[in-house]
Amino acid sequence: MFANNYLLKNQNVALISEVPDSALGLIIVIPCLNEPDILQTLESLNRCKLPAATVEVIVLINHSEIAGPEVKESNKKTYVELQNWIEKHSKSGLRFYAVLPVELRKKWAGAGLARKKGMDEAVRRFNLLEKENGIIVSLDADTLVDPNYLVEIENHFRQNPKNAGATLDFEHQKDALSGPHKKGIELYEKYLRYYKKALQFTGYPYAMVTIGSAFSVQASAYVKRGGMNRRQAGEDFYFLQNLVQIGTVGEITATKVYPSARLSDRVPFGTGPVLNSWMKGEGDLRLTYNFKGFLDLKTFFDRRREFYDLSLGECTARFKTFSKALNDFLENDRFCLELDELSKNCSTAEVFQKRFFQKFNAFKILKYLNFVSERFYPKADLEEQIKLLDKSSTEH
Secondary structure (H helix, E strand, O other): OOOHHHHHHOOOOOOOOOOOOOOEEEEEEEEEOOOOOHHHHHHHHHOOOOOOOEEEEEEEEEEEOOOOHHHHHHHHHHHHHHHHHHHHOOEOOEEEEEEEEEEEOOOOOOHHHHHHHHHHHHHHHHHHOOOOOOEEEEOOOOOEEOOOHHHHHHHHHHHOOOOOEEEEEEOOOOOOOOHHHHHHHHHHHHHHHHHHHHHHHHOOOOOOOOOOOOEEEEHHHHHHHOOOOOOOOOHHHHHHHHHOOOOOEEEEEEEEEEOOOOOOOOOOOOHHHHHHHHHOOOOOOOEEOOHHHHHHHHHHHHOHHHHOOOOHHHHHHHHOOOOHHHHHHHHHOOHHHHHHHHHHOOOOHHHHHHHHHHHOOHHHHHHHHHHHHHHOOOOEEHHHHHHHHHHHHHHO
């Protein structure tokens, strides 16, 4: 079976005893920690039009081994509520499972490990059926979905069977918001879309918005990638940016998910903390990365072929033909060493060009943008940067 070694290495223990249906094709994984509105998410899924394949929904209730009694009691209550709801909403083609509260080791307890536990269980179930092309879908316990959500995910992978995974379009829940809270989430969404479009403008081939409740992955690709990481936040970003190194990550735009726009300090970064900071006046969502930084990056990416098979001295000299901001970053990052290593492992300039973004990946781009923001191009008005991007995209 395709995942035997992976499951053995990760010491996987079965969380669901029931044998999966032979027609199983999609498994939705929902980590759940002290979530009072989880039933709204399940109701949303239950209203979906069903695809040809059978769908399972795994709600992984979890907490840290050092969680307080209030959290543990809340999770027990959630489990009982879920079981009662599931008994009343069982139907052919869509099965819901509530997993008893799973205690996570305090060292790693967080979104990443919880998501990993649920996704590993999905892999185990697909492995029982020997279905390498089973689709694992990541969702959150405070997120709603469109009625065509399940159908469109199935359609995407049927039409793009070689995709390792796919992101989904999104829009935060705003109807009940007002004032600074609503303004904050609107600005944050604009920033996310600006950042993705600006990366596309530079020529970076793996631009995407990464949200934990808005991506899916083929079981075989999940295993090949080594599974979900245990990061306490940003696990989705790291997972997807690593996933693109082994296969195409598509984009599903025919349906949407609707994450909550709630304030939160549960994780160190992400939507909740960003909004929390905005509401406290500690962060200004009206400012974003200066478009000049992306312009410099585009110039560099457009000329990346020039750096094939250069000596370290030639590479350093070539860096100086770029802006001071970019040159200083590349020198500070000692990027010539990485390019030299890459050249030695590429037989042609064409191969070098393709593999270039394994070195200058999404993590390095973020490092670069923070570097030039601090020293050369201060963050600027979001609306103005969007206009500059739109204008430049038209001209190029």
